Amino acid sequence: AAGVIQSPRHLIKEKRETATLKCYPIPRHDTVYWYQQGPGQDPQFLISFYEKMQSDKGSIPDRFSAQQFSDYHSELNMSSLELGDSALYFCASSFSTGTISYEQYFGPGTRLTVT
């Protein structure tokens, strides 16, 4: 079965650079979530989109922005990178009826290293 695709899988950037992470949800899934998992930490919710509109926002820094496109893929843009942004970034997708969302399926993650 098709899974959530994330690219790139690994990314190395220097401080103050920018990075773009991409997420391709499972076909027919209309909701995308982004999570950040620091080393040895639990995943923290960043932001989510339903039908191309932002549906919820968590602890996402102002330096980060994201959007969902007409084909439902999503991109997380990160600017002025800091050492503390080094983490595993997960995208998850689900199907939603608008009031009910079904279980989230996670991608393999993008490991971002900021040097």
Add this chain to the structure above:
Amino acid sequence: GNSVTQMEGPVTLSEEAFLTINCTYTATGYPSLFWYVQYPGEGLQLLLKATKADDKGSNKGFEATYRKETTSFHLEKGSVQVSDSAVYFCALSDGGGSEKLVFGKGTKLTVNP
């Protein structure tokens, strides 16, 4: 706000031992509860879920029952295998149109042969 508390790890067991990982939650309303598993170097996989009180989720020999009276969702397995070695996360989603997951800190399980 909503929160999940898991037992501290790491947990080390011998093969065929009984496993319990405790999980309690704080939430308003009626959350859905999940266990996710993360194998080394991999993403999160949904292990099991329960969406209402007294529901029992089960998968691959793992079970957890949604206990509203004790706000708990403990993970159990009767006989663990070496291949069960991973990090286990308890999580909840509070529904109501905001389905983000709130995770516990994770419990690392190591099963020795």
